Amino acid sequence: NKKITIAIxxxxxxxxSTIAKLLAKKYNYIYVDTGAMYRAVxxxxxxxxxxxxxxxxxxxxxxxxxxxxxxxxxxxxxxFAEMYLNGKNVEKEIRTLEVSQLVSKVAAISExxxxxxxxxxxxxxxxxxxxDGRDIGTVVFPDADLKLxxxxxxxxxxxxxxxxxxxxxDKVNFEDILFNVQERDRIDSTREDSPLVKADDAIExxxxxMGIEEQFERICALVDDKL
Ligand code: C5P
Numbered sequence: 001n002k003k004i005t006i007a008i009x010x011x012x013x014x015x016x017s018t019i020a021k022l023l024a025k026k027y028n029y030i031y032v033d034t035g036a037m038y039r040a041v042x043x044x045x046x047x048x049x050x051x052x053x054x055x056x057x058x059x060x061x062x063x064x065x066x067x068x069x070x071x072x073x074x075x076x077x078x079x080f081a082e083m084y085l086n087g088k089n090v091e092k093e094i095r096t097l098e099v100s101q102l103v104s105k106v107a108a109i110s111e112x113x114x115x116x117x118x119x120x121x122x123x124x125x126x127x128x129x130x131x132d133g134r135d136i137g138t139v140v141f142p143d144a145d146l147k148l149x150x151x152x153x154x155x156x157x158x159x160x161x162x163x164x165x166x167x168x169x170d171k172v173n174f175e176d177i178l179f180n181v182q183e184r185d186r187i188d189s190t191r192e193d194s195p196l197v198k199a200d201d202a203i204e205x206x207x208x209x210m211g212i213e214e215q216f217e218r219i220c221a222l223v224d225d226k227l
Contacts, residue, residue: 002127003126003128003129004144004145004146004223004227005124005127005131005141005145006020006023006129006131006144006146006147006148007132007136007141007146007147007148007202008020008130008131008132008133008136008147008150009132009133009134009135009136009137009138009149009196009199010134010149010151010196011152011157011181011196012161012181012185012188013152013158013160013161013181014152015150015152015207015215016133017035017132018212019132019212019216019219020131020132021079021080022212022216023216023220023223024130025079026220027223028128029129029130030081030123030129031080031129031130031131032072032120032123032124032129032130032131032132033072033083033132033133034120034131034132034134034136035103035132035134036091036094037070037083037119038103038107038116039083039099039100039103040070040083040085040094041061041068041070041106041112041116042094042103043090044061044064044068044085044086045057045102046099046102048060051102054101056102056105058109061106061109062109062112065111065112065115067086068085068086068115069086070083070085070116073089092168095165095168096170097172097176097177097180100180100184101180101183103184104184104188105187107188107191108187108192110193113135113193113194117135117194120136120140121141124140124141134188134194134196135194135195135196137198137201137202138197138199139194142199145226146222146223146226147199147201147202147203148202148219148222149198149199149204149205150205150206151204151205151206151207151208152206152207152208153208154178154181154182154185155178156207157181158174158177158178158181159174161181162174162177165177203222205218205219
C-alpha cells in the first residue's frame with residue numbers, strides 16, 4: 001500500500017480533528033494538528049508580554065520567532081500527539097477561549113505562517129500523513145492526494161466547541177463561543193496571506209446534520225480509492 005497525504009481544511013470546530021484522528025488511527029498515519037501550532041505561537045506571545053489586553057505587538061513577536069521551538073510528542077494513553085512549546089506540554093493551555101480569541105490575529109502574520117508552513121512541509125515529506133488546518137490543501141500540500149473541506153452551521157459548531165470547553169471544566173458562555181467561532185472564520189477567510197478557501201479539487205463535507213460515523217465511512221471510501 002502506498003502512503004498518501006491527506007489534507008483537511010475548513011472552518012473552526014467542524015470536526016476536522018476528529019476525522020483526522022480517526023483516519024490516522026485506521027491507516028496508521030501521522031496526524032498533524034496545525035491549528036495547535038498557531039495556538040502555541042499565540043501562547044508564546046501571551047507568555048512573553050507581546051499581548052496587552054487584546055492588542056498584539058507584532059514586531060516584538062516577529063523578532064522573537066527564533067526562540068519558539070514546537071514539537072509533537074505522541075501520547076500512548078490518548079492515542080495522539082500532544083503539542084509542546086519549548087519542551088513543555090501546552091496541550092491544555094492552547095485550547096482556552098483566551099487563546100482562541102487571539103490566534104487568528106497571530107495566524108495572519110506572514111512571518112509566523114512562513115515558519116510554521118516550512119515545519120509542516122517537513123513533517124509531510126515521507127507521506128502517510130493526515131494534516132488539518134486552514135491552508136493545507138491550498139498552500140502546505142497543494143499536491144495532496146486527497147483534500148477534504150469541512151463545513152457546518154455556525155450554531156452547530158459553537159455548540160460542539162461549547163460542550164468541549166464545559167466538559168473540560170472551563171467557565172464559558174455560549175454567546176462568547178459563537179462570537180469567537182464566527183469572528184475567527186471571518187479573520188481567517190479575509191486575511192491576505194493564505195486565506196481559508198476551499199481548494200478547487202477539495203471534496204466538501206457539510207456535517208451540520210451528518211454524524212461523524214457516516215462521514216468517516218464516506219471519507220474512508222475516498223481514501224481507499226487512492227491506495
Ligand atoms: O484548528 P484550530 O481551530 O485549532 O486553529 C486555530 C486558528 O489557527 C485558526 O482559527 C486559524 O486562525 C489558525 N490556523 C491557520 N492555519 C492553519 C491552522 C490554523 O491560520 N493551517
